[in-house]
Amino acid sequence: MANKDRTETVDLHGVELKITRKGEGPPLLLLHGGGGPMEALPFADALAERFEIVAPVHPGFAGTPIPKHYDGMPDLVFTYLDLLDALGLRDALAVGVSLGGWLAAELAVLPGAPFSKLVLVDAVGVKHGGPTDRDIADIFGMPGPALARLMWHDLAKAPDPTAQDEKALETMAGNRIALALYGWEPYLHNPKLPHRLHRITAPTLVLWGESDRVVTPDYGRKYAALIPGAKFVAIPEAGHSPQAEQPEAFVKAVLDFAA
Template sequence: MATDHTVPLYEDLSLTLSETGTGRPALVLHGGGGRTTVAGITAHLSRTRRTFTPVHPGWDGTHRPPWLTGIDDLALAYLHFLHDHGLRDVLVVGSSLGGWTAAEMAVRDTAGVISGLVLINAVGVHVDNEPIRDISALDARGIAEYAWHDAQRFSPAPADVPADELARRQANMATLRVLAGTPSMYDPKLRHRLGRVQPPTLLLWGESDRIVTPAYGAAYAEAFADGRLDVIPRAGHLPHIEQPAATFAALDSYLAETNA
């Protein structure tokens, strides 16, 4: 069973995270939709691993100090968490914005605590002729058209979303804009640094994603020293939700092949 912790990190910042399972450690990082969007990944990994799933500071009402204004700040915060708790041989899995954060962690991991890296439809790099879709001006239904393979299934009618849930989503998006920039959603330096990342890296991509396309994912994978792209059919930006069986089969195959 998952347990929630509030972990002091800096004088003005504590992390809110869940911990579940036993074994080698894994860190699961969510995207703009919040921690609930990666619940399936956490559940899958916790069968065999001690799995930590934080809420990014500023999401879901958590505190974000004024100085924490970029994904680089977030990446360093999570590296400091791993160091502070003596966690090594860590698998880091990130979805969307969480994938960008994972990549920024990997290029800063001079102590070699990360042993495996999985990016799921990650943003974070610039690719010529494959721009990241700017969703800042879209409503939930508009975002769904770009994010899901089956938009009708995963796009609830606005009347079905309670007011408090709409307020939560709006606050999360405001935090995303602060940390990731709008509409950029990338670090212009990151792609040039990825070649120094040593752990084998898997990029999992929904074939129908129109926020960041599979061609964008292919360019991302090529930037790593040891990166590969696996495309998940009939899935969009969150393949672990639309096609969990295929997504987790690809993840498990990577873990078995690399011992990450």
């Protein structure tokens, strides 16, 4: 069964990382965003027909613990370096969404960059503007419905928090803490990253929801311009999560790029 999920927990020098695999084929490292794991969504099923998806859970998300020594993104980067070593993963196609896109970019600038190709989806991680420019919407500074309006092209596709059970809400609240840990200050970016992105050698696709207002397509175009040879593609009628809102267009863009 190509799509049967296989979940394991890997111990990386004291940091426990939960990993789900699905599908068969060349490896696709799927790095989730602030909303938490997303390998159960239809887009992942479609990609699993061509790839073996390797989908780790960043510590703190989906009810997993935050290691005591963790303070932010650099800790996550080093855990992923340990993970790639442990799995012997060297030529994966990396697909990073939002926070996961930032993580993918941080990994891709390091010596011996481990990815064959890189897809950054509505990624955060850099700041283009000046001190008073709000490059990335302050998702911690607005009520849920206001955030949903920035995130979704079609609000009808947004998950309804009032329909969630207690357990799901608790998981969401935990995800919010983890996202804050990785990106509270500087807010969801690393000021050094723009000075390092020139090191990326893997072919890169910057994929963006055309209606994203958490980080706008303009932010994405500027991001792409910092990465040598990167291609920018906008997906119409999609917000911050094109993989969820326009799965077919999203999968097609990834497959075209991977081919």
